[in-house]
Amino acid sequence: MGLPTFKGGVYPYEGKELSENKPVKVLQSKGEMVFPLAQHIGAPSKPLVAAGDRVLVGQKIGEMDGFISACVISSVSGTVKAIEPRRVASGSMILSVIIDNDEEYQAVESFGSKRDTKNLSKDEIRNIIKEAGIVGLGGAGFPTHVKLSPKDESKIDTIIVNGAECEPYLTSDYRMMIEEPEKLIEGLQIILKLFDNARGVISVENNKPKAIKKLQELVKDRPRISVLPVKTKYPQGWERTLIYSVTGRKINSDMLPAEAGCIVDNVDTVISIYNAVAENIPLIRRIITVSGDAIQNPQNYNVRIGTSYQQLVEAAGGYKAEPKKLISGGPMMGQALPDTNIPVTKVSSALIAMAEDEALKAPATPCIRCGRCVRVCPSRVVPQKMVIAAANSDMERFIKLNGMECCECGSCSYICPARIPLTETFIKTHQMITAGEDNKRGEKK
CATH class of the missing domain: 3.40.50.11540 (NADH-ubiquinone oxidoreductase 51kDa subunit)
Structure with a gap:
């Protein structure tokens, strides 16, 4: 067996x-810290602080706002600079608590x-x-x-x-x-x-x-x-x-x-x-892999939530080659980044810097019906047919093909000899279908 x-x-x-084989290094954050109030599935948390407030390590700065929600905890001590939208890895602008880190790391009692x-x-x-x-x-x-x-x-x-x-x-x-x-x-x-x-x-x-x-x-x-x-x-x-x-x-x-x-x-x-x-230590840190063939010294870091990705790059010695692609997360399911001016959040796992962007090496060509995408799909769906439905904006057909069972893992895109952006298409289609269902629910209310 x-x-x-x-x-x-x-x-x-x-x-x-x-x-x-690189033991985890503790990276002490410096400067401005950004704490998005939506670092989880569900309703964003509500800010509990205001500009000018002093906060401590372990202090709750965002309260749950619903059954499926999560609170946000400060990873540093310092002064709240502002509460304003900031960009996160997904590209979305999320309301965030901005804290000037005093680098004293004074903690709440019992922390x-x-x-x-x-x-x-x-x-x-x-x-x-x-x-x-x-x-x-x-x-x-x-x-x-x-x-x-x-x-x-x-x-x-x-x-x-x-x-x-x-x-x-x-x-x-x-x-x-x-x-x-x-x-x-x-x-x-x-x-x-x-x-x-x-x-x-x-x-x-x-x-x-x-x-x-x-x-x-x-x-x-x-x-x-x-x-x-x-x-x-x-x-x-x-x-x-x-x-x-x-x-x-x-x-x-x-x-x-x-x-x-x-x-x-x-x-x-x-x-x-x-x-x-x-x-008695709340979630205030992430263990992050900084790697890729464009990174000078690949490493794993224990980093405080709210730290800029740019500090991770600097800690790893910068780039040994100008990266053609930056990814938050892994190369299969991660999100491409325009730059490193985003904060580490609860769902951050890695920063990968690649010297080449494989997706740009060759253009997509017509499907040759080889069936490889079907053989590798862990969800047991038919990407070849789903992508046609998606391209024709036929959402009903996409759903009938069990397209919503797709986990967006990227296996089909990885194996496709025609380099068709299957996963990217399915992600966008999922978002369109979900948005349509949300709108219908809103109209019924």
Whole structure:
């Protein structure tokens, strides 16, 4: 029997050797810090401060504004300079709290104080996670306290820690599994306190043998926790494919993982849960990979949320070649950046600087009907037909082709010999369909 995996997927150049052996460095931020009030799925948070206010490390500066929302915590001490729209990685202008960092890092009372987790109730744990502003750090940004509050917690039987990190170049989760495995396991143990009938599975791609060995040694006396190596293949770390690899259960876009008895959390999300619950440290930092063939010294950084991407570039020694493409996140699902004048947010995972832009090397040509896009699609849809429907603005046809099942992973675009921008087209089509549905709901109100 081979390693657990899923149907479809691709094998892009990994690029992990550039930074996987670089221990995480702490990067102290300086100057202006930008805290967007929408760093998560759901309603933006409401500002709790005003221009001229002094704030401290660990102070809540944005309050939840709805059931699916998340608060925002200051990562520095200093003075609120303004509350105004600022650009984020997606290109959107988001209302943000701007703080002049005084570089003194004075913290709120009790920040960083150890907490005995043994006697905490389930409600207390969930509330701590909510107040810490923790969201999914794998990129989705779904509020974690909501994910950990399913309708029927007794039906949850598997908590999956997503240690796949299948995106090329990204190594931040790998470094955390190597450097802070105890926090990862204790964080998972805290989650298991919420679900009496669940087991914990730390799922790691088999291209990370050191992490697998270290974690297996640490869980050998933990009967509810196991480590499961899975096949290295992109997009192994997608929630649906990982659930299938670990449990054999299938879910679609209309289902939540909880409906399959599962909850999936990223490595750094679980460590952030430990930090909040056991050490009273809210989510104020991200572990970021700075890499690519245009970066002088690829590295992983522990960086405060709100820091400019430009500081990451400078810390890594700048560029050894003028980058033709900058990406926030990985090259498969990340977002192209016009420049580095954007802030690190909760959903930031990497900054990749490439000396060449592969997308510009050759123009798209007509589809040759080779079927490769169908074979690699993990969602089991037909990109070849979907792109025709999208090009003709035939949204009804696109939906009938199960186009909304597309996870936008980029596998089809990667494998397409005609270089047709399939994923880009599907992302735009998804946005148009979702906007149309939102408008219809608004009209009914």
